[in-house]
Amino acid sequence: MRIAYQGEPGAYSEAAALRYSDHADLIACESFEQVFAAVAEGRVSHGILPVENSVGGSIHRNYDLLLEHDLPIVGEVQIVITHNLMALPGTRIDQLTRVFSHPQALAQCERFLRTLPHVKVEATYDTAGSAKLVRDQQLAGGAAIASERAAQVFGLEILRPGIQDFADNITRFIIVSRVAEDDRAADKTTVVFSLPNEPGALFKALSVFALRDIDLSKIESRPIRGRAWEYLFYVDLPLGRHDPRCARALVHLAEFARSLRTLGSYPSWKSREAAPASQV
Amino acid sequence: MRIAYQGEPGAYSEAAALRYSDHADLIACESFEQVFAAVAEGRVSHGILPVENSVGGSIHRNYDLLLEHDLPIVGEVQIVITHNLMALPGTRIDQLTRVFSHPQALAQCERFLRTLPHVKVEATYDTAGSAKLVRDQQLAGGAAIASERAAQVFGLEILRPGIQDFADNITRFIIVSRVAEDDRAADKTTVVFSLPNEPGALFKALSVFALRDIDLSKIESRPIRGRAWEYLFYVDLPLGRHDPRCARALVHLAEFARSLRTLGSYPSWKSREAAPASQV
Numbered sequence: 001m002r003i004a005y006q007g008e009p010g011a012y013s014e015a016a017a018l019r020y021s022d023h024a025d026l027i028a029c030e031s032f033e034q035v036f037a038a039v040a041e042g043r044v045s046h047g048i049l050p051v052e053n054s055v056g057g058s059i060h061r062n063y064d065l066l067l068e069h070d071l072p073i074v075g076e077v078q079i080v081i082t083h084n085l086m087a088l089p090g091t092r093i094d095q096l097t098r099v100f101s102h103p104q105a106l107a108q109c110e111r112f113l114r115t116l117p118h119v120k121v122e123a124t125y126d127t128a129g130s131a132k133l134v135r136d137q138q139l140a141g142g143a144a145i146a147s148e149r150a151a152q153v154f155g156l157e158i159l160r161p162g163i164q165d166f167a168d169n170i171t172r173f174i175i176v177s178r179v180a181e182d183d184r185a186a187d188k189t190t191v192v193f194s195l196p197n198e199p200g201a202l203f204k205a206l207s208v209f210a211l212r213d214i215d216l217s218k219i220e221s222r223p224i225r226g227r228a229w230e231y232l233f234y235v236d237l238p239l240g241r242h243d244p245r246c247a248r249a250l251v252h253l254a255e256f257a258r259s260l261r262t263l264g265s266y267p268s269w270k271s272r273e274a275a276p277a278s279q280v
Numbered sequence: 281m282r283i284a285y286q287g288e289p290g291a292y293s294e295a296a297a298l299r300y301s302d303h304a305d306l307i308a309c310e311s312f313e314q315v316f317a318a319v320a321e322g323r324v325s326h327g328i329l330p331v332e333n334s335v336g337g338s339i340h341r342n343y344d345l346l347l348e349h350d351l352p353i354v355g356e357v358q359i360v361i362t363h364n365l366m367a368l369p370g371t372r373i374d375q376l377t378r379v380f381s382h383p384q385a386l387a388q389c390e391r392f393l394r395t396l397p398h399v400k401v402e403a404t405y406d407t408a409g410s411a412k413l414v415r416d417q418q419l420a421g422g423a424a425i426a427s428e429r430a431a432q433v434f435g436l437e438i439l440r441p442g443i444q445d446f447a448d449n450i451t452r453f454i455i456v457s458r459v460a461e462d463d464r465a466a467d468k469t470t471v472v473f474s475l476p477n478e479p480g481a482l483f484k485a486l487s488v489f490a491l492r493d494i495d496l497s498k499i500e501s502r503p504i505r506g507r508a509w510e511y512l513f514y515v516d517l518p519l520g521r522h523d524p525r526c527a528r529a530l531v532h533l534a535e536f537a538r539s540l541r542t543l544g545s546y547p548s549w550k551s552r553e554a555a556p557a558s559q560v
Contacts, residue, residue, distance in 0.1 A: 054508035060337055061387075107341075125403065166506045202499065203483075203490035210483035218511055219482065221498055226446045228334035231498055 003175075004029050004038040004047045010128035010150030012081060016173040017048045020077045031125075032061055036069050039178055047176045048077070054170040056104045063222055063234055066176070066192075066263055073190055073264025075175040075272070083109050083164045086131060086156040087143040093159050098122055100130035101145035109145055112163040119143075131156055172269070180264075186240035188268040193253060193260040194224060194232050201256075205233065208252040212245045214238070234263075241265035283455075284309050284318040284327045290408035290430030292361060296453040297328045300357045311405075312342055316349050319458055327351070327456045333361070334450040336384045343502055343514055346456075346472075346543055353470055353544025354463075355455040355552070363389050363444045366411060366436040367423040373439050378402055380410035381425035389425055392443040399423075411436055452549070460544075466520035468548040473533060473540040474504060474512050481536075482513070488532040489517065492525045514543075521545035 001024040005013035009028060017026050027044050029035045039047040049062045066073070083105055087096065096119050099106075103123045106113065113121055124130045130144035135154040143159065144150070151158050174190075195201040209216050220234040239246035241262060254260050267275075281304040285293035289308060297306050307324050309315045319327040329342045346353070363385055367376065376399050379386075383403045386393065393401055404410045410424035415434040423439065424430070431438050454470075475481040489496050500514040519526040521542060534540045547555075 052503075054503055055505050057340055057503050123403070123405065168506050168508045170508050199493060199495040200490045202496055203486045206483045206486060210480045213479060215479040216482055218501055218509075219499060220501065223332075223334055223337050225335050226448050228448045228450050229498075 001025070001046060002027060002044040004035045004044040006030070006032050006035050006049070007126045008128035008132050008150070008153075010131060010147055010153040011126060012079065012147055012171060013048055013050060013173065014128075015147060015149065016050070016077045016079050016171070019079055020048065020075065020173075020175055032065055036065050036071065036176070039071055039176055040069055042178060045177060046074070047071070048173050049176065050171050050173050052172045053081070053104060053108070054168060055108050055164075055166050058220055059104075060220075060222060062174075063220060067232070069176075071176040071178060072180045073174045073266055074177045074181045075266045076188070076269045077173045077175070078170050078269045079173070081108070081164060081169040081171055082148065082162050083127075083145050083169075084148055084151060084158045085112075085143050085145055085160040085163050086151040086158050087134060088138065088140060089155070089157040091140070091143070091157065091159065095141055096143050097141040098139070099143045099145060100124050100133055102127050102130070105145045108169060109163050109165060111165040112160075128153070174264075175266075176264075181266075183240060183242070183265045185267050185271070186242070186265040187238065187271050189237045189239060189241045189246055189265040190234065190263040191237065191250065191260065192232055192234045192263055193257040194230070196256065196258055197230060202233070204256065205253060208249045209235075209237065212249050214245060214249055238268070281305070281326060282307060282324040284315045284324040286310070286312050286315050286329070287406045288408035288412050288430070288433075290411060290427055290433040291406060292359065292427055292451060293328055293330060293453065294408075295427060295429065296330070296357045296359050296451070299359055300328065300355065300453075300455055312345055316345050316351065316456070319351050319456055320349055322458060325457065326354070328357070328453050329456065330451050330453050332452045333384060333388070334448060335388050335444075335446050338500055339384075340500075340502060342454075343500060347512070347541075349456075351456040351458060352460045353454045353546055354457045354461045355546045356468070356549045357453045357455070358450050358549045359453070361388070361444060361449040361451050362428065362442050363407075363425050363449075364428055364431060364438045365392075365423050365425055365440040365443050366431045366438050367414060368418065368420060369435070369437040371420070371423070371437065371439065375421055376423050377421040378419070379423045379425060380404050380413055382407050382410070385425045388444050388446070388449060391445040392440075408433070454544075455546075456544075461546075463520060463522070463545045465547050465551070466522070466545040467518065467551050469517045469519060469521045469526055469545040470514065470543040471517065471530065471533075471540065472512055472514045472543055473537040474510070476536065476538055477510060484536065485513065485533060488529045489515075492529050494519060494525060494529055518548070
């Protein structure tokens with residue numbers, strides 16, 4: 001198994017990939033687009049992508065990219081995020097003038113950052129990449145917010161561990177592959193659909209699930225490009241696609257949806273964590 | 281009227297503010313947070329904030345900030361976005377090595393940018409700020425993606441106008457104030473609610489609108505911080521809060537919602553555009 005992830009070594013996506021399969025080869029990519037491309041072109045067997053954080057919300061770019069590609073979702077992973085403030089060894093917090101990290105990480109440490117009023121906060125494309133920046137440019141007075149492993153990889157010292165504002169900070173990742181995998185153990189299905197532009201259409205769409213007691217805890221809407229104020233809706237169903245209730249609800253939805261596509265049916269992280277290790 | 285907006289002069293938010301009131305004093309702010317703060321502290325009468333783009337989707341940060349503050353929405357504006365590639369006068373496209381802009385603007389010009397394969401694309405906090413950067417640092421080989429007005433303000437030459445991938449590129453802005461305004465002419469109401477964590481709760485919530493033929497074309501979900509995988513839902517209703525159908529639907533929703541708050545009731549952009557100029 002070869003898994004592509006976005007970021008530098010030490011990125012949270014790397015940790016999630018290891019959590020998914022601790023003996024996989026991991027390939028670092030610069031962007032989410034490149035992760036999708038690596039899978040589509042067969043350079044790796046799988047790609048891992050963050051789709052949602054419990055504090056920051058959805059990573060919409062990856063929803064858009066799922067739609068542009070034809071790569072099925074074959075699994076998911078959740079990891080707890082612990083952000084750390086790190087700098088060149090020997091640096092003291094009161095010497096800091098700049099802090100670098102990904103905008104989502106900065107947002108997740110907002111309260112902590114407010115306790116450093118004289119520090120300039122700068123957004124970068126990557127958490128571990130910020131640690132690399134501080135190391136590569138030997139930035140005295142510069143700090144990064146990243147994982148503990150990023151500090152190890154780039155030889156930085158952790159000045160303050162666990163600086164995220166909320167303890168319950170979890171990121172959910174999906175795993176995509178070029179080919180669908182055996183989905184008999186699937187207990188989660190992700191679909192995307194669009195609706196006719198008429199009153200009550202969204203309510204009707206949700207009714208195909210509610211009338212079958214299928215719980216939907218979340219619905220994500222994304223604009224349809226080139227059609228102002230029309231939306232695609234993404235939902236996660238807590239059932240495998242072969243479960244009769246799920247299959248019937250999707251047939252029912254297809255009766256009136258303008259478009260409907262199943263992005264994947266796969267074992268949820270909950271079921272995967274509960275399974276004996278040998279089956280994972 | 282004094283309106284605070286985020287960005288440098290030439291930002292799209294500035295154009296939206298002028299669209300809202302062409303004789304207002306406009307105050308530039310560095311961040312969305314500072315726009316909210318300027319209104320809350322009474323330094324300006326109004327703040328203008330982008331909440332949604334027809335190509336890129338919602339600007340979630342502003343939904344979060346609406347919740348943190350107690351500033352009612354009193355109006356909305358839509359403007360068509362035209363992105364332009366600009367550089368120091370005399371620059372040719374084939375001389376470019378770097379392009380700067382806000383991540384949303386870069387995403388909206390993605391196809392165009394792919395036609396410039398040797399150019400490094402760099403994200404900044406602001407479109408007009410990117411034009412300022414190219415001018416201030418006299419970056420030969422550097423270009424910005426921003427509005428036509430930003431090119432004028434910062435003395436840059438437009439190398440290629442209208443480079444957005446989709447013609448139908450519209451951004452919707454809301455106007456917040458410290459005090460609620462007369463809402464008798466309101467025909468749009470924005471509410472936010474949370475639901476008990478039980479099957480079918482979202483379906484039930486939408487039913488209070490559907491059963492009264494109130495159309496909901498969009499629903500936005502945002503995480504509740506510190507409570508993993510629980511959500512707040514934002515909806516726009518096509519009625520003023522004093523319309524009996526709207527008032528009854530909200531009373532009905534309050535029967536079982538965990539929380540419910542009206543963020544504002546105001547004239548929609550459609551009705552504002554249709555009104556005679558003297559009333560605007």
